Amino acid sequence: MAVIYLDNNATTKPFPEVVDVMTQFMTSRYWNATSAYGQLDGLEEVVETAKAAIRALIGAAPDDDVVFTSGATESNAWAVAEGARRSIGNGWVLTSQIEHPSVREAFESIQEQGADVRWLSVTRDGIFDLDELAELVDSNLRFASLMLAHNETGVIQPLNEAASLIRECAPQCLIHTDATQAIGKVPISFAEELGGVDLVSFSGHKFHGPKGIGGLVIRNGVQLLPIIRGGGQQNNLRSGTMNIPAIAGNSIAAARSAFLLHNSDQQKVQMVRDHFEEKLRDHFNEVIILGANVPRLPNTTFFGIPGTDADDLVNALAVEGIILSKGSSCSALSMIPSKTALAMGCSYEQADSLIRFSASSETTINHVETTINLLSKILIR
Ligand code: PLP
Numbered sequence: 533m534a535v536i537y538l539d540n541n542a543t544t545k546p547f548p549e550v551v552d553v554m555t556q557f558m559t560s561r562y563w564n565a566t567s568a569y570g571q572l573d574g575l576e577e578v579v580e581t582a583k584a585a586i587r588a589l590i591g592a593a594p595d596d597d598v599v600f601t602s603g604a605t606e607s608n609a610w611a612v613a614e615g616a617r618r619s620i621g622n623g624w625v626l627t628s629q630i631e632h633p634s635v636r637e638a639f640e641s642i643q644e645q646g647a648d649v650r651w652l653s654v655t656r657d658g659i660f661d662l663d664e665l666a667e668l669v670d671s672n673l674r675f676a677s678l679m680l681a682h683n684e685t686g687v688i689q690p691l692n693e694a695a696s697l698i699r700e701c702a703p704q705c706l707i708h709t710d711a712t713q714a715i716g717k718v719p720i721s722f723a724e725e726l727g728g729v730d731l732v733s734f735s736g737h738k739f740h741g742p743k744g745i746g747g748l749v750i751r752n753g754v755q756l757l758p759i760i761r762g763g764g765q766q767n768n769l770r771s772g773t774m775n776i777p778a779i780a781g782n783s784i785a786a787a788r789s790a791f792l793l794h795n796s797d798q799q800k801v802q803m804v805r806d807h808f809e810e811k812l813r814d815h816f817n818e819v820i821i822l823g824a825n826v827p828r829l830p831n832t833t834f835f836g837i838p839g840t841d842a843d844d845l846v847n848a849l850a851v852e853g854i855i856l857s858k859g860s861s862c863s864a865l866s867m868i869p870s871k872t873a874l875a876m877g878c879s880y881e882q883a884d885s886l887i888r889f890s891a892s893s894e895t896t897i898n899h900v901e902t903t904i905n906l907l908s909k910i911l912i913r
Contacts, residue, residue, distance in 0.1 A: 533853040536899045541683050541713060541832060541890035542857055547740045547788050550781040554742060557777040565774045566765055575776055582783035586749065589739075589786045589793075590711065590732060591721035595752040599769050600779055601759065603746035604712040605634040607733035608677070610748055610759035610770075611708040612638035615675030616647050617757060618706060623674040624648035626698075628660055629875040635677055635710055636871075652678070656877045657826040658687040665697050673702040680726075681714035684872050684888055686832025687823040688718065695728030706730050706754070712738055712746075716789035717798060717829045722749065730754045736778065740892075741785030745778035797893050802830035804895050809833055811904040816911075822876060822886070831892065834873075836885035840911065846887060848910045854903050857888050 537545070557578075563570035565579060583598040592598075601607045612635065615625045620642075627639050629651045643649045650668060653661045660678065676698055681688045695707050708731040714720060716739030722732060731754065735746035750756060762771030792798075812819050812835055822834040836842070842858040849856060869883035878886075889903075 536854045536902060538889050538891060538895065538899065538903065539855050539857045540892040540895075541686075541738070541829075541888060543737045543743065544740045544892055545894070546737075546742060546781065547785055549784050549788065550741055553784050554777040554781040557780050561776070563776075565776050566763075570776075578776060578780050578783070579774065582779045582786075585783045585786035585790070586734065586747065587722075589720075589790045590715060590734070590749060591719070591723050591726075592732075592749055593723045593752065596722065597750040597752070597767075598747055599750065599766050600745060600747045600774065600782075601770060602744055602775075603737070604632075604710060604733045604735035605746075606759065607735075607746055607748040608632070608634045608708075608710055609638050610756070611677060611731050611733065612642060612675075613759070614756050615677065615706065615708070616642035616645060619648065619674035620646050623672040624650060626650050626652060626668070626673060626676040626678075628652040628654065628678055630654050630658065630682060630872040631677065631679055632683055632710055632712070635679070639677070654872075654875050658682060658685045658823045658872065658876045659826055660689050660694055662690060662693055662697065665694055669698055669701040671702050673698065673705045675706045675708070677708040677710065679713075680709050680711040680720070681718065681829050682823075682872065683713045684832075684870055684886075685823040685834045685876075686713070686829035686890075688714065688827040688829065692725050692728065695726070699728050708733070713829060715739055716786075716793065717801075717831060719793060722751075731756075736782035736785055739785055739789040741782040742778045745775060745782045792893065798830045801891050801893055801895065804897060804900060805831055805833060805889070805891050807897055808889055808891070808900045808904070809835075811900060815904055815908050820882065822873065822878075831890050831895075833889040834886055835889065836878075836882055836887065837911070838882070838885060840885050842885055842887045845907070845910065849903070849906060852906055854906060856903075857890075858886065 565575040619625045707729045710733045712735045730751045732749040737743040760771050816837045818838050820836050873883040
């Protein structure tokens with residue numbers, strides 16, 4: 533059965549060049565990067581090139597550090613652990629009510645350890661409530677983690693404004709962003725627009741790289757304690773034998789994503805996504821689209837058809853080979869409705885109807901037409 537894959541915020545198909553380079557590093561250049569023969573084979577250079585590719589993709593400066601981890605979940609856990617270290621008994625920490633579970637649950641965990649955690653609300657459009665932020669912030673704020681783009685709604689947050697508000701009252705506060713969903717989909721300038729942010733989490737499999745590789749970009753001069761101790765790899769910040777095949781694959785994915793981003797690839801993705809929304813509105817006039825009135829990722833639609841159940845619809849579409857998801861990939865495993873939808877003021881019933889469509893540059897108008905036609909048929913049955 534031919535599959536129409538419309539769940540690219542969960543994961544993406546690796547670029548063929550990524551698979552090729554990883555195969556090469558697994559079959560013939562499988563050395564330990566920090567061993568003498570690994571150094572002779574230039575593996576350190578492979579890691580440096582991979583760091584440069586990430587810096588280029590997010591507009592970071594050459595002296596900003598990149599530490600590779602197993603993915604954004606680990607990077608987020610690292611950043612939040614640093615927040616706990618800086619704040620427990622010495623101030624408080626901030627995050628939002630709509631963060632990915634890897635951030636939210638890391639905060640819940642440090643809260644149990646004694647951290648004073650405050651949760652920023654969002655408006656009905658799913659945007660951080662900046663008025664509330666201005667009221668909340670004081671000079672005792674030690675750490676803030678606020679995402680750049682949302683995994684379910686695709687809403688792009690006013691992170692620059694939020695970081696400026698924080699910096700005004702709490703100049704020493706460490707600011708982290710989980711930019712996992714934004715990277716590769718919208719241009720990012722860590723050096724300029726995000727100049728107030730210190731740490732950025734990324735994940736390779738969200739921009740056509742391999743799974744199990746991601747990292748934390750650390751602004752030059754920011755000091756962190758290690759996330760994992762042991763062999764001292766990566767300047768003692770993250771011990772463990774480096775996953776060179778994945779780092780090399782991630783490097784290719786980052787370079788290709790940067791090239792595509794500068795060559796209007798995402799405009800084409802947006803055209804297809806907008807067509808999907810137009811067709812949705814034509815066929816189901818009561819459809820709700822979350823965050824439709826604010827800046828969003830070009831590939832994402834988080835929609836609900838009143839009176840329907842997302843689980844039933846997603847399953848019925850999957851039987852026919854059309855893959856979408858019910859909210860975030862993690863919440864798809866549980867029966868709890870999207871916390872983000874509830875934070876945006878949706879009722880439980882509305883939240884239960886929400887489905888996430890997320891396109892890639894392989895998604896076509898034909899895929900959209902087939903999906904809408906099938907959706908209509910299922911709802912008539
Ligand atoms: N943060 C966000 C916003 C995500 O969408 C995801 C993946 O769904 C993650 C973090 C976790 O990424 P990883 O799979 O690399 O651990």
